[in-house]
Amino acid sequence: MSVAVVNAGPRRGWKSVSTWIGAIIVGIAVLCAILAPALVPHDPFAQDLDKRLLVPFWMEGTDPAYILGTDQLGRDYLSRLIYGCRISILIGVTVTVVSGLIGITIGVLGGFLGGRVDDAVLFAITTRLSIPVVLVALAVVGLLGSSMTLLVLTLGLLLWDRFAVVARSTTMQVRNLDFVAAAWCAGCSRFRILSREVLPNIASHLVVVATLEIALAILLEAALSFLGLGVPPPLPSWGLMIAEGKDYMFFSPWVIVIPGVALFVLVLGINLLGDGLRDLFGTHRTDT
Amino acid sequence: MFNFLIRRLVVAVLVAATVMTLAFILTRLSGDLATSIAGPNATQADIEAIRQAYGLDRPVLAQFFDWVGRALTGDLGESYFFKARVSTLIAERMPITLTLGLTGLVIALVVSLPLGILAAVRENTGLDRVVQMVALFGQAMPSFWLGLILMITLGLNLGWLPISGTGSWQHFVMPGIVLAFSAIPALTRLTRAGMIQAMGSDYIRTARAKGLSRASILLKHALRNAAIPVVAIAAVQLGFMLGGSIVIEQVFALHGVGFLAWESIGKNDFPVVQAVVLVLAVIYVALTMVADLMNAVLDPRLRGP
Amino acid sequence: MSALLDVEGLEVGFGSRTSAVRGTSLTVERGETHCLVGESGCGKSVTALAVMNLLARGGHRTARRMTFQGKDLLKLNDGGMAKLRGNAMAMIFQEPMTSLNPAYTVGSQMTEVLRRHKGASQRAATDRAADLLARVGITAPGLRLGQFPHQLSGGLRQRVMIAMALMCDPQLLIADEPTTALDVTVQAQILRLLAELQRDLGLGMLLITHDLGIVARVATRVSVMYAGEVVESAATAQLFADPRHPYTKGLLRCVPVPGKQRQDEPLGSIPGTVPRIGPGFAGCAFRERCDFADETCAHIIPRHAASPGHDYLCRLPA
Ligand SMILES: Nc1ncnc2c1ncn2[C@@H]1O[C@H](COP(=O)(O)OP(=O)(O)O)[C@@H](O)[C@H]1O
Ligand code: SF4
Ligand SMILES: [Mg+2]
Numbered sequence: 001m002s003v004a005v006v007n008a009g010p011r012r013g014w015k016s017v018s019t020w021i022g023a024i025i026v027g028i029a030v031l032c033a034i035l036a037p038a039l040v041p042h043d044p045f046a047q048d049l050d051k052r053l054l055v056p057f058w059m060e061g062t063d064p065a066y067i068l069g070t071d072q073l074g075r076d077y078l079s080r081l082i083y084g085c086r087i088s089i090l091i092g093v094t095v096t097v098v099s100g101l102i103g104i105t106i107g108v109l110g111g112f113l114g115g116r117v118d119d120a121v122l123f124a125i126t127t128r129l130s131i132p133v134v135l136v137a138l139a140v141v142g143l144l145g146s147s148m149t150l151l152v153l154t155l156g157l158l159l160w161d162r163f164a165v166v167a168r169s170t171t172m173q174v175r176n177l178d179f180v181a182a183a184w185c186a187g188c189s190r191f192r193i194l195s196r197e198v199l200p201n202i203a204s205h206l207v208v209v210a211t212l213e214i215a216l217a218i219l220l221e222a223a224l225s226f227l228g229l230g231v232p233p234p235l236p237s238w239g240l241m242i243a244e245g246k247d248y249m250f251f252s253p254w255v256i257v258i259p260g261v262a263l264f265v266l267v268l269g270i271n272l273l274g275d276g277l278r279d280l281f282g283t284h285r286t287d288t
Numbered sequence: 289m290f291n292f293l294i295r296r297l298v299v300a301v302l303v304a305a306t307v308m309t310l311a312f313i314l315t316r317l318s319g320d321l322a323t324s325i326a327g328p329n330a331t332q333a334d335i336e337a338i339r340q341a342y343g344l345d346r347p348v349l350a351q352f353f354d355w356v357g358r359a360l361t362g363d364l365g366e367s368y369f370f371k372a373r374v375s376t377l378i379a380e381r382m383p384i385t386l387t388l389g390l391t392g393l394v395i396a397l398v399v400s401l402p403l404g405i406l407a408a409v410r411e412n413t414g415l416d417r418v419v420q421m422v423a424l425f426g427q428a429m430p431s432f433w434l435g436l437i438l439m440i441t442l443g444l445n446l447g448w449l450p451i452s453g454t455g456s457w458q459h460f461v462m463p464g465i466v467l468a469f470s471a472i473p474a475l476t477r478l479t480r481a482g483m484i485q486a487m488g489s490d491y492i493r494t495a496r497a498k499g500l501s502r503a504s505i506l507l508k509h510a511l512r513n514a515a516i517p518v519v520a521i522a523a524v525q526l527g528f529m530l531g532g533s534i535v536i537e538q539v540f541a542l543h544g545v546g547f548l549a550w551e552s553i554g555k556n557d558f559p560v561v562q563a564v565v566l567v568l569a570v571i572y573v574a575l576t577m578v579a580d581l582m583n584a585v586l587d588p589r590l591r592g593p
Numbered sequence: 594m595s596a597l598l599d600v601e602g603l604e605v606g607f608g609s610r611t612s613a614v615r616g617t618s619l620t621v622e623r624g625e626t627h628c629l630v631g632e633s634g635c636g637k638s639v640t641a642l643a644v645m646n647l648l649a650r651g652g653h654r655t656a657r658r659m660t661f662q663g664k665d666l667l668k669l670n671d672g673g674m675a676k677l678r679g680n681a682m683a684m685i686f687q688e689p690m691t692s693l694n695p696a697y698t699v700g701s702q703m704t705e706v707l708r709r710h711k712g713a714s715q716r717a718a719t720d721r722a723a724d725l726l727a728r729v730g731i732t733a734p735g736l737r738l739g740q741f742p743h744q745l746s747g748g749l750r751q752r753v754m755i756a757m758a759l760m761c762d763p764q765l766l767i768a769d770e771p772t773t774a775l776d777v778t779v780q781a782q783i784l785r786l787l788a789e790l791q792r793d794l795g796l797g798m799l800l801i802t803h804d805l806g807i808v809a810r811v812a813t814r815v816s817v818m819y820a821g822e823v824v825e826s827a828a829t830a831q832l833f834a835d836p837r838h839p840y841t842k843g844l845l846r847c848v849p850v851p852g853k854q855r856q857d858e859p860l861g862s863i864p865g866t867v868p869r870i871g872p873g874f875a876g877c878a879f880r881e882r883c884d885f886a887d888e889t890c891a892h893i894i895p896r897h898a899a900s901p902g903h904d905y906l907c908r909l910p911a
Contacts, residue, residue, distance in 0.1 A: 126299065127306045130569040130576075132531030135549055136314065139561050142553035143317055219430055223535050226432050227550065242433055253440050260433035268428035275424070411650075488649075490691040496647055497686075498706045498757070499678035502671075512696045588741040589695055 019276025025269025032082050033089040041065070042076035044083045044236050049073070056254050068258055071241070072248055077255075080236035081262055087237045088218045088266060091152060095217035096210050098156025103163025104206060110164070111171030112194060121168060128161045134223060141229040151230055155217055166209050170202040177201075204281035211274030215267045222263055238263045296580060300573045307569040308359065312352050314565070315558035342368070359566065365559035369552065374563045378545055384454055385537070385544035389530045391460045392467030397522060400472050404479020404518075405511065411484055419480065423473040431532070435466045435539040452541040463533075463540045470532060471525040478521055482514030489513075516586045523579035527572035595663045596620040597797040598644065598682075598765055602657035605636070605643045605821075612872050613639040613652075615821040619799075621765060626791055626798045628808045628829075630844070631818030634867060637801045638687075640818070641767045644799075645684055646674045662764065680710040683758035687770040689751035693742035699726075699753050700738030706760040718760075725756035729786060748779035755786065759794070766791070767799045772807075784811070805844060809833060817841050820867050820878035827903035837897070837905040839883045877907070885909060 032039060048070070055062050056069040056077070063069075068077040110121025140154045175198065188196075222239030224230030231237035233244075238259040245255030322339040323330075330338075339345045343354070358365065364374035407419035442462060443451040450459050486492060487510050495509045534546030541547075545564055552560035584590045598621040605614040614636040621627045629637050643654040646666070659666045661682060666674070678684075686692045694702060703725070704718035713721070719738065726734035729752040742750055751771060758766060768787060772780035788811045791798045802808060808815055808829065816826040817840065825838040836842045865882035868874075876891040877883070883890070889908050897911045898904045 123299065123302065123306075127303045127310075130303050130307060130527075130572040131310070132534075132565060132568045132572075134532055134534050135546070135561075135565060135568065138534070138550065139314060139553050139565070140317065143315070143556065143558075215428070219428075222430050223432055227535065227538055229553070239430075239432075242430075242436070246436060249436055249440060250444055256433065256436050260430060260437065263430050263433065264425075264428050267430075268424060271424055271427055490686065490688050491694040493647060494686065494692045494754075495694065496675075497645060497678055497684045498709070499675040499680055500705065500709060501675065504705070504709075509694050509697075513694070516696075587696065589743045 015276065015279055018272050019279075022269045022272025022274075022276060025265060026273050029085050029089060029266050029269065033086040036082050036086045040076070040079035040082050041067075042079045044075060044079035045234055047073040047075055055252070056258065059254070069254065071244065071255060075236075077258060080241060081238075081259060084236045084238040084241060084259060085262065085266070087148075087231060087235060088221065088263070091148070091155075091221045091231075092214035092218040092270075094152045095155040095159060095221075096213045098152060099158075099160040099213060099217075100163050100206070100210060102156065103160030104167045106160065107164035107167025107169075108171045108194065108198065108202075111168040112175060112190075112198060114172075118168070121164065125161055125164050125168075128158075128164075131158070133158045134220065137220070137224055138227060138229045141224065146229055146232040148231060148235075151221065151224065155220060159213055159217060159220075162209050162213060163206065166205050167202060170205045171198055174198050174201045204277075208274055208278045208281065211270055211277060215270040215274070218263070218270075219267055293577075293580070296577055300577060303573050304566070304570050308356060308566055309352075311562040311565040311569075312355060315562045316348065355562075359563075364563040364566075367552070367557050367560050369555040369557040370560075374559050377548060377560060378563060378567055381543060381545045381548045384542055385530060385533055385546060387460055388463055388467060388533050388536070388542060388544060389526055391464030392471065392529050392533075393522060393526045395464050395468035396471040396475055396525070399468065400475035401479055401511075401515075401518070403472075404476045404514075405483050405506065407476070407480040408483030408487060408514075409506065416480075419476065423476045426469050426476075427473040429469050431466050431470055432535050432539050434469060435463065435536055438462045438466065439540075454542055459540075459542075463536045463542060466536050466539075467529050467533060471522070471529060474521060474525065475518060478518050479514060482517055483510055486510040486513045512586070516583060519582050519586060520579040523575045523582065524572075527568075527575040530571060531568050595660060597623045597662060598799065599658060599660045600640075600644060600656060601659070603640060603643055603654065603659065604656065605639050605648065605652060605654045606872065607649075607652050609872070612870050612874070613821055614643065614654075615870065615874075617818070617821070617823050619816050619823060619826065621797045621799050622813075623764065623797050624791075624795045625813035626788070626800055626811050627814045627816065628812035629799060629801045629816050629818060630803060630805065630808055632803060632867065635818045636821040637803075637818055638769050641684065641769050641799065641801060645678060645682065645767065646671075647678075647684075676710070679706045679758075679763075680761045681763055682765040682767070683761070683763040684767040684769065685751070685754045685758050685771050687773050689747050689754055689774060692754055693750055695742055698739055698741055699745070703738070703753070703757045703760060706757060710761045721760060722756070725759055726753070728759075729753075729756045729790075730782075731756070747775050748783065751775060751779075751783055752786070755783075755790070759790070762794075763796070765797045765799070767801075769801045770803070771800075773803075787811070817844065820870050822878065822906060824879070824907070825903075825905040827899070831900070831903050835899065835903075837899050837903075837909070837911070838879075838907050839885050839909075840879050841905070843882075 042065075051063070051070050052072055057064075057067050068081060070077055071080065106121050106124060110118040137151075137154050137158060141150060144150055221230055221237065222242070225237040225239030226243045228243060231240055233240055241259040242256045245252070245259070249256045322335045322342070322344050326335045326338050343351060346354075355365065362375060364378070366372070367374050367377055370377055403419050403422065407416045410416050438449075439451050439462065442448045449462050450456070453459050492505060492510055495505045500509070530545075533544060534550055536542070537544045537546040538550055545567070549561060549564040552558075552564070598619075600620070601618045603614055603617045604612065606612050617636070617640055619627065619629070619640075629640065631637055639648070639652070642648050643652075643656075644659070644661075644666070646654075646669075648654060656667060661677065664677075666677075669677070693699070700719060700722055703722040704713075704715060707713040707718040707721055708715065722738060723734040726737055731737055731749065731752055737745070737749075737753070742753075745753065755771070771787065772783050775783060784807060787798070787800070790796065791811075800807070800811065812829045814826070815829050815832045816823045817832075817838065818824065819840050825832065825836065825841045827835075832841065833845065836845050868878055868881060870878060875893065877886070877894045880886040880890040887908075894906055894908055896904055896906050897909075899911050
């Protein structure tokens with residue numbers, strides 16, 4: 001009864017398809033982010049009050065110069081969408097770099113040193129989890145004024161918990177492995193053991209966490225921008241586009257459908273890719 | 289078990305104290321509070337008056353200990369904007385947020401448990417994949433956007449549910465669904481994983497060897513064990529939902545605690561902001577302890593020999 | 594009258610890769626103990642689970658014949674099989690520590706069997722459970738009924754499993770290495786208990802073990818399995834006195850004094866390992882390790898009868 005039925009054939013096939021879909025979505029998004037200035041058909045900030053709320057291509061009475069229509073100020077929606085992608089990716093990645101640095105440092109220290117340090121790390125994680133992220137982020141931005149840098153730092157300071165949890169537990173596992181024990185005996189310095197033995201061995205777990213965190217940061221940025229306390233206008237954040245379109249959504253639903261679908265697809269793509277990486281590295285879920 | 293609870297309680301108190309400190313620091317981040325409260329058109333005299341009135345001219349540490357001392361007696365201070373006691377404000381708004389959170393949790397459980405069980409029973413089939421897709425979709429869904437889409441579809445086009453406000457229980461259905469979306473992926477995955485593990489266990493083989501009905505095997509013997517981690521996470525998820533309800537309260541114009549916090553942030557009403565942060569953190573910590581207790585109820589092994 | 598359990602030509606595969614059981618036949622008569630022996634991994638558990646239709650997912654069974662009390666088990670659907678299991682045929686397992694549900698009390702797990710199969714009231718079921726706990730040598734049964742599995746030792750849990758299996762007065766009891774996971778002293782007690790219950794209740798018992806000492810003491814009949822096949826089957830005395838299959842002979846050589854074999858010693862210190870058997874395998878699976886092997890052993894092997902009721906699977910003539 002202890003022998004598991006190995007029946008991974010069809011699943012693996014399906015998994016690889018979903019991973020590829022994720023990779024393609026992420027690839028396109030990254031390209032859009034990098035090449036945004038070259039890709040956009042119009043200036044995403046140029047208003048044209050004669051061309052307000054033009055409809056996108058699948059509706060009647062569309063203007064072929066504006067494939068996805070225009071917003072309430074007559075700005076080209078496709079161009080804003082592409083620039084919005086740039087903002088999402090930029091924020092997702094930078095937030096994750098900040099939170100990753102914090103979380104990995106804390107987690108590795110706790111897992112590697114154990115004892116009192118680890119107790120402190122666990123306490124920090126518990127405390128962090130009890131803090132309502134959205135509320136605190138809103139409060140910081142609300143009190144200090146909205147700017148991209150502030151937003152990134154705030155989210156980075158708030159989202160390190162999963163990095164810390166995973167880094168801590170994987171470091172503990174790795175620390176107990178033989179080759180690390182051997183390195184101890186050979187008289188290596190602690191720093192050397194950390195950088196040469198521990199970090200390379202927990203890297204794959206951290207990459208998986210990073211994908212999840214990028215997705216989460218993108219969603220949070222959108223939510224904060226939607227509430228008016230994220231990316232400052234007139235920057236075309238997708239969350240902000242949805243907020244600005246909200247007043248028109250009952251008559252022109254596509255103004256919120258387009259950026260919302262873009263946000264959903266991008267986050268889904270990142271998660272699909274992360275799931276695929278998780279299977280590839282053989283690591284376990286950490287997000288439940 | 290008793291020692292464990294005591295230890296948890298000590299940690300909970302320490303966490304609350306830390307959050308209190310952080311919340312205090314947070315609200316002092318903007319520098320001179322009196323200036324921001326007074327607004328851009330205030331004269332220097334106005335600002336001075338405010339500083340005196342709110343005790344902001346005292347040393348920061350004195351302000352801090354004053355706040356902590358009062359908070360311990362349940363006095364969370366006075367709102368600058370609403371000109372009311374913060375504790376009263378929060379108490380007035382809390383029922384809405386709690387109703388919303390519990391509605392979300394119930395919807396999430398009603399969806400996740402059957403989905404997770406179904407996926408586990410049909411592991412590695414198309415159905416399993418569909419369920420996992422649902423979980424992935426839920427994870428990628430921006431909640432505020434889903435709220436707006438539901439308003440357009442269920443509210444405007446179909447007219448099934450009221451679009452915003454708190455007049456009746458129907459008002460809580462849409463926001464509840466939206467809030468549930470954030471918890472459904474984790475709960476579904478956990479249920480699925482727990483059921484798969486349980487179904488492969490020796491005691492399920494025993495249950496089958498006893499000739500029990502399929503329903504009894506699945507729902508009595510397997511689910512009971514699979515539910516142990518799910519229940520614990522559900523309590524924690526409720527904490528996250530209450531913390532995250534600020535966005536949804538804003539979308540659906542539900543005047544709960546989140547909405548209060550959002551208004552107060554806009555008005556630089558920092559006593560309210562720091563109090564809401566503290567209250568939500570304390571609720572979260574309390575819920576994690578509830579989760580531990582529920583675990584002990586469900587898992588006899590935790591109750592000791 | 595037909596045998597209590599009659600299995601002929603049982604084949605079990607997992608996926609398309611392994612053939613865990615290849616054409617096994619065995620019978621269990623009313624009131625007899627049939628021992629199934631063989632080294633670990635030879636397919637004993639899979640055989641028992643196939644009879645109970647409890648194979649893990651991915652396992653599928655076929656057989657020329659499989660009857661219990663004359664009923665064709667192959668024709669029964671899941672529901673029909675569930676009516677027999679725990680009722681007329683019961684099974685106990687090797688792992689007492691994990692075979693009981695940690696979330697329910699001993700009493701709850703015992704009574705549900707009787708309530709399900711006999712429609713007994715909770716009260717009647719509890720009384721029966723308490724009686725049986727006492728019968729399997731558990732003191733203070735009333736107290737034990739209210740306890741959870743984690744509060745009991747491994748030996749107690751196995752006694753509970755045995756009592757639970759007896760709740761509905763089964764005709765057939767399948768015991769899959771019921772003592773392997775226990776302490777040596779407890780092993781002897783549990784074994785004595787099983788032998789006693791078998792005799793007193795007139796049970797047909799299929800006892801799986803890899804301990805030939807046990808076999809010598811309790812078995813009416815023995816079947817020796819090797820790589821998914823029964824290679825020799827005989828009445829116990831016959832088998833010990835006149836083993837025919839080279840594998841059986843090897844096994845017996847490893848038991849200097851029946852009953853005195855060290856309990857944890859693996860059965861058969863015969864050199865070599867069991868080959869991995871796929872669906873297309875032909876010839877004798879033992880030939881890599883057999884002293885008598887020649888080229889004919891790679892072809893179809895006949896089953897010889899040494900005497901009535903004693904047959905073996907080997908090219909060597911009777
Ligand atoms: N669930 C399963 N999936 C795949 N193979 C299995 C499974 N259960 C048993 N087997 C295979 O069947 C063979 C016989 O196993 P088993 O009957 O448990 O041996 P034993 O004689 O020790 O009880 C083993 O080679 C094992 O690998
Ligand atoms: S058939 Fe051949 S190899 Fe197999 S047991 Fe007999 S003699 Fe040995
Ligand atoms: Mg076995």
